Amino acid sequence: MQKSAFRAAVAAVAFLAFAAPAAHAKGADTRIAEADLAAHIRTLSNDAFEGRAPGTEGEDRTIAYIVGEWAKAGLEAVPGSATPWLQPVPLVESEALGGTAKFKVRGRDAKLEEDGIIVSGRDASVSLEDLPALFVGYGVDAAGRPNADVRGKLAIMLMDTPPFGEAQPRYRERRQMLADAGATGVLVVATDAVPWTQLRDALGGKTVRLGGDAGAGPQVSGFMSLEAADALFTRAGLDGAALREAARAADYRGVVLPVTADIETRTAVRSFASHNVVARLPGANPDGKAVLFLGHWDHLGICRPDDDADRICNGAVDNASGIAVLIEVAKRLAAGARPDRDIYFLATTAEEKGLLGARWFADHPVVPLGDITVALNLDTVAIAPRGTPVATIGRGKPAYDALVSKVAARLGRTIDDDGEADAFAQRQDGWALGAKGVTALMVGGSFSDMGLLEAFLGSDYHRPADEFSDKIPLGGAAEDADLHVALGRAFADRKRWPGE
Ligand SMILES: [Zn+2]
Secondary structure (H helix, E strand, O other): OHHHHHHHHHHHHHHHHHHOOOOOOOOOOOOOOHHHHHHHHHHHOOHHHOOOOOOOHHHHHHHHHHHHHHHHHOOEOOOOOOOOOEEEEEEEEEEEEEEEEEEEEOOEEEOOOHHHEEEEEOOOEEEEEEEEEEEEEOOEOOOOOEOOOOOOOEEEEEOOOOOOOOOOOOHHHHHHHHHHOOOOEEEEEOOOOOOHHHHHHHHHOEEEEEOOOOOOOOOEEEEEOHHHHHHHHHHOOOOHHHHHHHOOOOOOOOEEEEEEEEEEEEEEEEEEEEEEEEEEEOOOOOOOOEEEEEEEOOOOEEOOOOOOOOOEEOOHHHHHHHHHHHHHHHHHHHHOOOOOOEEEEEEEOOHHHOOHHHHHHHHOOOOOHHHEEEEEEOOOOOOOOOOOOEEEEOOOOHHHHHHHHHHHHHOOOOEOOOOHHHHHHHHOOHHHHHOOOOOEEEEEOOOOOHHHHHHHHOOOOOOOOOOOOOOOOOHHHHHHHHHHHHHHHHHOOOOOOOOO
16 A cells, blocks of 8 residues: 555656756766765665665655656656666565474484574475485586586585686575576585674575566575584585585586485565666667666665664665765766766665665666666765775776776876775676676775775674764765766767777
8 A cells, every 4th residue: 555655656756857857057067065965865874764675664765765866857767667767676585484404424314513504495384305415516617507417406505606717606696596407405505704603693584585587596595604514524424625625626516425404494485576766867869878877775774673772774875875976976967968878877676685686677677788888886985085096896898997097087086906896896786787798887986995995894884883974984975976977978978988
């Protein structure tokens, strides 16, 4: 009820905005000020938005705000959409209610420490007996294809990114690939980069995946600590360290273990819809190519137990800041001289759940992915002060790097090309588009000064303390916003950018 009434309200806001379009000022783009960004961040990270969790009233408020601002700016809904401004994203939330995994080695019980393994089911109730197990290393070969015959089996797979091949998929994608290849279960062996207790707490609660036509994963999935996995290998007469070493080879084919598993799970499964917000600025002289700006609107929502004083993770920096930039960039691009090419604006949902909104868009694009000449993601931009050099996640394509450098230089920015920013490549929405062949860049100062970024990640990040205050550094964000106006103009200009 509430939601459909709300959708009608969104349409009404959009209609009114079109009835009175913003005045068009020609000439140079006005600079984006810290105060412009602060106003949006203050609103989006207000407690009334409840931390912007997908599928909540906080979502309704968030997407209404973004649609309202983009409509006021002069963007339009993508023509032909059955749900103007919004792209529904089907999500499935699973909460493990109980689960056990018992192993046998050569038919004999092999008991493991119970707190070293977590299992959850795809469906409400799963009961599997004598599931044969195999160790698949990273689960893929150098070409990114499943590396072993996993049909009807329990695949034990390493979490870390494969140390071979380019742009290898993350463990979630690899788990789905093994499921698509017929694996009944996939157990992910935790990396020693993340403490097991932290991982177990994070995974023990609710998990969210894409629904609809997206792959639903294996019947059972779970995680093992490195110690639990090694204990199982030892029981099986194998050496865990040696197995992991062998798995580093790009042509590793896995090893069948003399192990079977009995797995039972009970899971609360709930399907719901969330939404990407999608808008378009029609080009003045289109050539079929398009520029895409994106940033995630979602955050963690209510993230602390009932008795905590502050229970809301407001996500002011992560990523109300990026959405604030997207709103102001849209205003400048729509108000100034109209660019040649169409420019799309996408505010994604469920980034925090694993880039889910971006993945859904990549699988159901409103503009053919091959027509997107560049995607520019904005995430966690309020980190650095003015004067911070410009780093780019996704550097390495000379023509793109040259244009970014030129545009940045014209604004008096210097370039940071040490490549450190790429450590975050997989942790942002651009990755989901890059995996489908789109050139996706994240450009700006926030990923240049690693000291400042690490300081944020080690303190307020993903905590209730990531909330609006005058202390949030917005100088760098304002500069990055101006940079994105200029980048939008450059990449959408048929003379300046041939549209690779
Ligand atoms: Zn985040």
